Amino acid sequence: MLLLPFVFAILVPFLYKRFVSSIHTGWFVMAVPLVIFLYFLSLIPEIAKGNVPSYTAAWIPSVGINYSVYADGLSLIFGLLITGVGALVVLYSIYYLSKKREALHNFYVYLLLFMGAMLGVVFSDNILVLYVFWEMTSVASFLLIAYWYQRGKSRYGAQKSLLITVMGGLCMLAGFILLSMMADTYSIREQFKQISTIQESPLFLPAMLLILTGAFTKSAQFPFSIWLPDAMEAPTPISAYLHSATMVKAGIYLVARLTPIFGGTGEWFWLVSGIGMITLLYGSLNAVKQKDLKGLLAFSTISQLGLIMSLLGLGSASVYFGGGEESSFYAVAVFAALFHLVNHSTFKGSLFMVVGIIDHETGTRDIRRLGGLMALMPLSFTVAVIGSFSMAGLPPFNGFLSKEMFFTGVLHASKLQLFGMDHFGTAFLVVAWVASVFTFIYCMILVFKTFTGEYEPLKLEKEAHEAPIGMLIAPLILAGLVVLIFFFPNTLADYLLHPALNVILPEIAANGGLALKISAWHGFTPELFMTFGVVAFGVLMYIYLWKWVRLYRLYPQALTLNHLYDAGLEGIEGFSRGLTGGYMTGYSRDYLRYIFLFMIILVGGALWLLDGVSFDFSKDAPIRFYEGGLVLGMFIAALTVLFSKTRLVSLVAVGAVGYLLSMLFVVMSAPDLALTQIVVETVTVTLFLLCFRHLPELWKEKLPFKWVNMLISVGVGALVTLTALAANGHKLFDSISGYYKNSYELAGAKNIVNSILVDFRGLDTMLEIFVLCIASLGVYTLIKIRMSGGGDE
Template identity: 60%
Template sequence: MSTLHFLVLAPFIMAIFVPFFYKGFRHIHTGWFVLALPLVLFLYLLQYVLPFGATLNPTELVVPWVPSLGINYTIYLDGLSLLFALLITGIGTLVVLYSIYYIANKKDEPLGNFYVYLLMFMGAMLGVVLSDNLIVIYVFWELTSLASSLLIAYWFHKEKSRYGAQKSMLITVSGGFAMLAGFCLLYIMTGTFSIQGIIAQADVIVTSSLFVPAMILVLLGAFTKSAQFPFHIWLPDAMEAPTPVSAYLHSATMVKAGIYLVARTTPIFGGTPEWFWIITSFGLLTLIWGSISAIRQVDLKAILAFSTISQLGLIMALFGIGSASFLDHVAEVAIIAAIFHLINHATFKGSLFMIVGIVDHETGTRDIRKLGGLMSIMPITFTISIIGIASMAGLPPFNGFLSKEMFFTGVLEATTLSVFNVQTFGFLFPIIAWIASVFTFVYCMIMFFKTFTGKYQPEKLEKEAHEAPIGLLISPIILASLVVIIGLFPNILSWTIIGPAVQSVIPGIEIQPGDINIYHWHGLNTELFMTIGVVLFGLLVFINLSRWQESTFFLHERDPLNRLYDGGLEGLVTGSKRVTDMQLTGLLRDYFAYMMVFMIFLLGWTFFRYEALAFDFTNVSEISPYLWVITLILIGATISVPFIQHRISAIISVGVIGFLVALLFVVFRAPDLALTQLLVETVMVVLFLLCFYHLPELRKESFKPKFRMTNLVISIAMGTLVSLIAFSAHALRHDLKIEPISQFFVEASKPLAGGYNMVNVILVDFRGLDTLLEVLVLGVAALGIVTLIKLKMKEGQDL
């Protein structure tokens, strides 16, 4: 196993030791033990960031896992996975440092749980972006959902935290199931789970009838994880998590997993109209919906949540536009803009989430109706905020301005495409982008002016506001510094990070050093006038915001789509309760009836579907008189059971049936089966007699005649079906000259299992796992019975 394999597993290994650190060193914040890991991983990954002019050759390392199914733990490091791995470990380091000062080291604070969940998430995200095998990616993908929900519910005593965790889990895991189905379809088309192997067969996939279903299923996983419309509703409720979690998961890493999946599978699905229109349309819709929804929020984290949704839509739309024509200039511009904005968004949004956490930490509230006047009270926080907000608003000279201008260039050049009928609705791309940017500018102004300007209102705050300690400020200062540095010197990333990532997304493209040149001034072009328009109209909207907020849409903070989710969940719970009440009647005979009806329909459909019904009595041996006698007695004993009113007599009658079956085994020369049957029946009859003899008399139960008739119909149908199966098996074996499966066990018992007793070999070796599980079930049932007997609970007494 290589160092890169260990790099993915390292957070999980560290998580094992966190509880020991937490228990053994209670006087030291557990975060100090955890901090070293993401820092070391980040520094190790930096060696793959090559200097200007060098080329990053992809690294592929394989460790077999389930080779018979084509599932291997394969690490694939290229420009795209390196970018995401650096974000995961770099932002992770800053988040851990920030959390040390944000979450107090109290006795009642489960810090051990927090860092275990955080490390589990970090390892899962590294597994997602560094794995090449689709099944391995799926395993890590669902681990991110699990870890995310655990972190959201960290303060589980809050109802909103539990609600947000459940919502996140249901939506993202459901999308993950759909994605798994898409992966399976890709395997059916290509015969491999390797992403690189699938990319090599992209031309075969496009011509397959499974192409569109596989694409839609994969996109469901990406859209749910990256909070694309209409699956975005989980992200605002996830803000109930501690702020370090929001800064890490919901701005820089987890929500970018869907973006990564789209980028990674673009060489597979890209270049097709379905992929282009679905991703671009949903991306633009998410962009404008998130920006409009953000300006009606009063909670700072809620504003950032919808802002994140909007920015994710922007990046998704750019990847959609870039997939239209891979070797076209438009594709190169759009993909470069998408990757550049992905980096920029992680820097300014991460710093803003941390600043919101500081405001909440030092004032006791995030409600903009209670805040104001913090500029002079918290000057460092204010300075960091204005950098992050200006970058998010797309103002120069910060990095957000550069990628926003490139976004405008991408949507403008998309209107010139001559493929996929872009000329029909393509003119809407720059219009939607510009309107969304106006609202982005507005919510940025809301955050800034409502928090730091205006009148200071100490009477509305839970604590007296003051500047945060330096420990809380280090991480946002570093991120804000990156915002400024990348804004002033963007080309430090152009080849080292952006170039290799672009080459991973666009198959066959050749980018030379110097091809990617990012700079501020492009002259008086359309993009600049669009930016000026954004500022002017944004100011106009902000000035008249009070009029807008009187409309019905702005009177509700929650997204209207939450009604569909809540109503659907309530309907699901109500419906499942009705079905459960109908099924779980408490009567064993009902459960048998359900099972028998299912088997009748399933086996009956199989007979009909495969035309398996056949009769052939030419090879039937003669039935001797004593067999008729045994059979008639057996039938009589069976029919008498339902009519016996005394349970001891019923038990004896059932025992007679078992002994007669054993006698049949003797007649058919199967002494082993006969002996087994005799032993089992003897034990069962004795146990039943003992149990029922000592149990109290049960009340008599009466049933309607219709109920008994139903049971009779089901019993006759099941008996008939089993008889038909026996007749058909006998007939088809002779007609089709099919060798019975028993012949395999006759021939294989000695050489494979070393036994001559075929029945025992089958039970112990060939179906040994099944037998073991049966023994386990019986053991658990026995433990339950012993526990109930020892407790000797009185009637009405609680456990």
């Protein structure tokens, strides 16, 4: 079932080609997430009872890598979000994307690949398989963000997201490898059984830092959050799917999944909660100044992701107490994180779709050009109010319930006498409250700047009107869930949230679980007074927004994260161009220098450091005077090649080296090698002579560094000689040549060389002949093309 999106991705191009003129391809694609979503719904009762369905298929069993998947409370929540929101996004895209103007087969292939990859991430038990799916989400999201590749901003946003998320993914892979080394297994469930062993290892902290880097980059945590606003260049259905409900939640999933291993430590607590709080504040502050509706939603997504991440970090203190009553006190934060995870997907998905409708029906997302749309687009206005007020934390919407629980979790954590929270707990409260005020402000901007005020049609590219009902179905369903969850939150909690909490905090599950009921009214609590303060200050600051929003201009652009990213990228590209231009000269001799120098350094250094240079001359035959004379002649001929001033002299000297070598083979009783060398040398010299008149004179080339060439040549020759002598003096086994002495008895051949080539290595020789035949056919084809005039182009 989890591989169904990949299977259907193969079929989409054929369906598109067959029905392109009659049926929108999205109608076929929508069946995939809908079927999987219904299947996941059927698993809810079983998983709520504590059962964990699993499946394993052998992949690379020799190294312990198998396709192992299992469904528990945590993975089920993400699976339902991936497929449920996915089905609504596909429905929305059917009306948003025109089948006449868009390459829908590409769009839906990328979408299905991403959906399958996300399902693989959240259901995988093997961490290396999880990594494969993790990187697949990065590649698929790159393709989706760059769907309108004709636009420069789309390509830029896709490149930025790929660079940042893949960099984080590689760090995460290194962390996974360290984690598997500590636990001696790739299975996540098996690693949970060895938590104490893992935490005592010196690799524990490096693994944690590397894995968190991957999680933070994928979930757009500060300072890696800069890729998300630029990813808004993707079509709105992609923004609603990837950047509200699925991809950006992958890092959230990873942190939640690994909390049983890394939770309860001060490093995990401060990194996850601290970075989450910074991200929460950073996103909310930047959302207020945005002029583009999708840009506003992008920074609001960053802020909300920081909120969820901070709750997971604060709640991880529960692991430290091992499941007792005090552990339950801090587990509320984890419960709030899971609750807000679901709520965020509903209200943010609906808001992205509404913004897409506004863009689709007016031709712009610029807040300065919008206004007065409430009467013209009443259904869109209703959805926008529900989604925005829920994100602002107002009743009667589900965001109010999870925002109150967020305040509860922060209040509990501020009282923690652990990890230094007795000194910094108040800072968490202040940041949470200030970020909530700015969240309220940008939610009011989204609603009132867009739908109220004066309608000015001259500023719009199209005359505004309500979207077709088909485009409204998906956001209306999500908005309905926002309200429905507010009135029936405990149904969601009993069947989904509590089973997921038991997975993240197994100690609490072992002690009977967390008996928590969600309610809209708890009396006049500190959380409620914090909400009153948020609304009061938020309204006041929104009214006087025009006065203080100009303060944003005071911040120097040179210090923004985007500017630092662009400057860093330009610096790296400039350095790469300079470095590449330095060694890519276009001359073969320069490339040969690099290759030979590298070989001298690598092989020669290895021989030197490993004491590999030792010789045994005891069994060698004595060198006769005429052999020494031939070697001396070859040496003189080689020097002549190096110092010659004309091509002809150089060519004669090269031929002399080859022919002297063939004579050396003769005196060493190797006539077959001598004959081969003579043939090769003759052909080589002849070919040089044929091309002689096309070659430039040496003095015209101005060849530099002849002494360098000589030193490199001598170095390579000496290295090969030393390697051969060292190998001859370090024989670990008897020579195989003794086997071929019996060639007459074994093969009926009197010539050992012929026997080896034809009998013992007959298949190898046949393949070599086959390669020569292919090369000959290639040469013949090129000659025929040239003769027929086809090569002129």
